[in-house]
Amino acid sequence: MKDRWARESTRYGDSDSSVYRIEHVTELQYRLTWAGVYKSGATGYFGPKTREGVRTYQRREKLRVTGVATHKTWAHLLRDTVRQRGRIPRVCKTNGWHACYDRSTHQVTLWRGGRIRNTWLVRGGAYGGYETRVGKSVVYYRDIDHVSGLYGSPMPYSQFFDGGQAYHGSSYMLNPFVGHSHGCINMYNEDARQLWRLTSKKRLEVRVYGAWD
Structure with a gap:
């Protein structure tokens, strides 16, 4: 995994099924929500609505539209969804x-x-x-x-x-x-x-x- 703005690719069918198997689906859903492209809650399962949210985000950011949260998609999404930047201490x-x-x-x-x-x-x-x-x-x-x-x-x-x-x-x-x-x-x-x-x-x-x- 690359070290800057990095997550492993997350795709259709992935799930945060247990604490021993985290695919970062829950995080992906939160961040897609904050980006304004997903409204179905943090379920921990990458289903059709999550895939469409990823596609919508990729189209908006002029990324290759695959429905897979690739490293490049994650990099854009993580940068876009750093919350309360203005409150981060100097x-x-x-x-x-x-x-x-x-x-x-x-x-x-x-x-x-x-x-x-x-x-x-x-x-x-x-x-x-x-x-x-x-x-x-x-x-x-x-x-x-x-x-x-x-x-x-x-x-x-x-x-x-x-x-x-x-x-x-x-x-x-x-x-x-x-x-x-x-x-x-x-x-x-x-x-x-x-x-x-x-x-x-x-x-x-x-x-x-x-x-x-």
Whole structure:
């Protein structure tokens, strides 16, 4: 997979059928909705309406109309659907690598040297002492095969930035807008692996901002 604005191709018949088989269909449907070309909700199944939404978007963007969300289609769609760009803190756009999480939009944007490289939909912590804490920090510890000492759950590609809070892959998240974590920033495993490949040998600054939604 290419590292900038990247997702694997998503096509008719694909589905986010379980937490162990994520094809990014749910994310695709959210982003097509935000792009104004799809109105049938995030079902997690790539059926006829999703395919038509992809085709409509490809026609609008003057891309090859196939109905398949190819890498090029994803690249356009991800750039177009970065939410609340004006609220992204200025520190995210400075030199170095920055992973910035907006709690209100469930969105992480990855920046390098003032340019955005990718964006992912994620799930953070909410109420009752489990909030993902706002503020600025730096990743201080990494573990590719981490297991939670509190909950015994796998946390692959963990990058810890504030106490026990980390970016990591989650085996419990199907829809980023449903449920919440215990404070960490949950990512689809493939997305956490991508973030790891890009940043695990870099100094990665983290900014958490926005009100929980």
